Amino acid sequence: MTSKAELYDDVRKQIVAVVTGETSHTARYATASCLLRETFGDRYFWTGFYVVDPAKKTELVVGPYQGTMGCLRIPFGKGVCGVAAATGETQLVEDVHAFPGHIACDSRSNSEIVVPVFDSKGELAAVLDVDSTEFGAFDTEDQAGLEAICRDLLTV
Numbered sequence: 001m002t003s004k005a006e007l008y009d010d011v012r013k014q015i016v017a018v019v020t021g022e023t024s025h026t027a028r029y030a031t032a033s034c035l036l037r038e039t040f041g042d043r044y045f046w047t048g049f050y051v052v053d054p055a056k057k058t059e060l061v062v063g064p065y066q067g068t069m070g071c072l073r074i075p076f077g078k079g080v081c082g083v084a085a086a087t088g089e090t091q092l093v094e095d096v097h098a099f100p101g102h103i104a105c106d107s108r109s110n111s112e113i114v115v116p117v118f119d120s121k122g123e124l125a126a127v128l129d130v131d132s133t134e135f136g137a138f139d140t141e142d143q144a145g146l147e148a149i150c151r152d153l154l155t156v
Contacts, residue, residue: 008145011039015149020156025051025125028153030064036130036149037066045109046131049117050074050081052124060085063126070129071105079103084114084127092143094136106131113138117150125154 002010014035019028029049037047048065053073060074060081071079076086079102084091091114096102099112109131117126128150132138 004141005145007039008141008148011035012145012149012152016152016156019153025154026064029126032128032149032153033064033066043132043134043137044130045133046070046106046129049126049128050085051126052085060127065129067131068106068108071103074103080112080114081127081129084116085124088116088118088124090115090143090147092138092140094138096131108133110135111137113142113146115143115146115150117153119154 015032018031022028029051033048037044046065046067048067048070049063050060051063053059053061058076060076062070062072074082076082080091080093080096080099091112093099093112096109096112111132111134113130115128116124117128119125128146130138130146
């Protein structure tokens with residue numbers, strides 16, 4: 001049986017192979033969303049990116065994703081995605097209902113992990129948001145795997 005760490009390493013390699021040389025961030029985000037959802041299936045209820053709005057540097061706008069309807073815009077500092085954007089740090093949340101200021105784009109989400117994505121200049125470009133219907137669905141192994149993917153996403 002393949003371990004979770006091996007799955008993350010494999011999907012990271014697949015993403016890198018497909019996006020290397022691609023100049024469109026949208027294409028890179030769409031590829032990552034698709035391959036992550038294909039790899040982790042129903043465990044990933046919602047998988048996608050919120051991109052820093054270039055006109056409003058303190059707001060995220062929904063980007064490519066797999067899953068149910070996402071929120072269209074999220075201000076920095078609001079909800080799990082906004083906190084990840086404001087702090088530049090991964091947010092690993094076992095119970096989103098207990099997270100102060102949680103934004104419920106879909107009430108079926110119960111846990112969430114949000115990872116910042118930085119461009120080649122080290123500036124925040126987006127956040128990767130993964131939701132699950134299960135409580136406590138994500139752990140430090142998920143965090144390490146997703147952080148590795150996000151480190152590579154805009155720099156290869």
